[in-house]
Amino acid sequence: MPKIEDVAAKAGVSVTTVSRVLNNRGYISQATRDKVAQAMKELNYQPNEMARSLFRKKSNMIGLIIPTVSHPFFSELVYHLEYYADQKGYKVLLCNSNRDISKERKYIDMLKKNQVDAIVMGSNVQDVKHYLNLNLPIISFDRTVANNIPIVTSDNYTGGRLASRLLVDKGCRKLAHISGGVGGPNHAALLASKRFQGFRDELPDTGIEHVSLELEITGLGDKRNVDELVRFFQEHPDADGVFATSDVLAALVIQACHQLKKTIPQEMKIIGYDDVGIASLVWPRLTSIRQPIREMSECAIELIAKLLQGEEVSMINSFPVTLIQRDTT
């Protein structure tokens, strides 16, 4: 690995001059600039970003903590976050917490030790204290944390209402609400619980009843998930509409319906949430509530960029959701 000294020697200038070229400061003639550039090229020189970061006290790295990238919602989220981070010159350190609080804490410490400039939390955030005296920007994705931590979310409440309303409008008489997440249950801090709220608030004056099941997802391909759904629907044979809080859950519901020989959407209408890729890869294609993941990711990165420049940002950044009608309703 060549160092700045080697470049200086090869170009026949001083280290300071090379640094000046590198950082574009002070007076430098075009001739010197060229000589230095030439030397760099010949040596295939790349400045050591660690050394620069150390001096600047800025690493241009952001840490990303999520439950697991293997869930399609997070994999799409991570994709877009990385894209926009890269656009702004940030690198992404990825951490899968599996919603394990102790692992989450370890990751936070690790990220801090490694001098990330900011952290995006897409995982649970339970013990708030741990995050407050971290003197670096944190932004939270779809989770409430504390009122001094900016949050990016989408309109979960309206999402829930839209889902209910659609099922009601399509003539459903008894609804089922299926929730659950990979790697542990969803807690109240998770804003997704507002979906349930919205879902229920749409029902009172319709006289439509609803039942609810919280699934403890064990792994995407695990047949036990479907089995539990089948049992649930056997207990509630009159349920004719399902709101699943993620498309993955909705896909499992579809499987349960097939197993129970219920036709979709005739005997059972299903609506999912997120509108990730899988929604249009299952059959029938899934009606879903779309979260604008790309836009939310872009917003998250912009928030970070602003925070790092000391600008004020709004604490709550909520995006509208849209109903995507396909073939399950």
Place this chain on the structure above:
Amino acid sequence: MPKIEDVAAKAGVSVTTVSRVLNNRGYISQATRDKVAQAMKELNYQPNEMARSLFRKKSNMIGLIIPTVSHPFFSELVYHLEYYADQKGYKVLLCNSNRDISKERKYIDMLKKNQVDAIVMGSNVQDVKHYLNLNLPIISFDRTVANNIPIVTSDNYTGGRLASRLLVDKGCRKLAHISGGVGGPNHAALLASKRFQGFRDELPDTGIEHVSLELEITGLGDKRNVDELVRFFQEHPDADGVFATSDVLAALVIQACHQLKKTIPQEMKIIGYDDVGIASLVWPRLTSIRQPIREMSECAIELIAKLLQGEEVSMINSFPVTLIQRDTT
């Protein structure tokens, strides 16, 4: 951010002593050890890993370049890679290249500048030269690069044969081979082309003919992909067996079949590849060739750990694939 100096002051010892405690070298009494630990706790001190890395010339970071995490194969891969990396104390810098060669190059440079200890390439690797004079370990995932770069792969050839054989055994008379990837076509360097080879090698003595389609996947949810498949099957109405080189493609084939009112598996048998989560989330549940992604990821990280300790490693690390029979065959 407290520094080692502050800890020394608070504990009433010298910086050297703190460093000795931190790194467990030389003689230190238990009393001092405790005093220092206490001071660290009180100050909430975390050693600056950048500074340490700079001195040690080892960052414990590994770079990961893949086409896109949003594809389920890669999202599962990344999940496991990060898991095992973390186990061994490595952090993961994630890069989505979208199979764009210039972006790939930029990422490689970026990772080098940022002093990653090693790179895992799960993306295309086309201009070999660029990677050879990188004086850091690279390992390649399921792609051939150069004979001095270790590679982790699975037995694609056998995978192809297993798929063919199953379709033949199940009585198919005309097979279709569907390939294609997200973000650009698959090239010869991609070992997945061996799947096609294996697929074909199983056919000659059976007298079964086959046709092939390379799809240019535009995005998971894009309906045009299905339309193209529908057209293809209309051109080949007698095709009754499909080998898709990924489960995502197989899911699209299922959609095309539904659209064409072909029953699965009676009129059309389908087998996918990878056996990622989606394989058991579609209906009918997909028969697939399973790649042991977890084991492959573990191997990749172990290879890196060995390379970083200067140990010799085997250049080709191929894992067996297994046929997972479900309901599409």
Place this chain on the structure above:
DNA sequence: AATGATGTGTCAACCGGTTGACACTAAGGG
């Protein structure tokens, strides 16, 4: 009493790059 292991401190160099202070030269303008 000499020896050696243990425990801690001081000091300086180093990792690779950045920056400010300052000196010096050459060229151009008024």
Place this chain on the structure above:
DNA sequence: CCCTTAGTGTCAACCGGTTGACACATCATT
């Protein structure tokens, strides 16, 4: 001819932590 601006160099300090050399204790052994 003086002044300013451009262009480059030298030097040292700094980012935060690590390490080796060396000095100087203390304490237990022999």
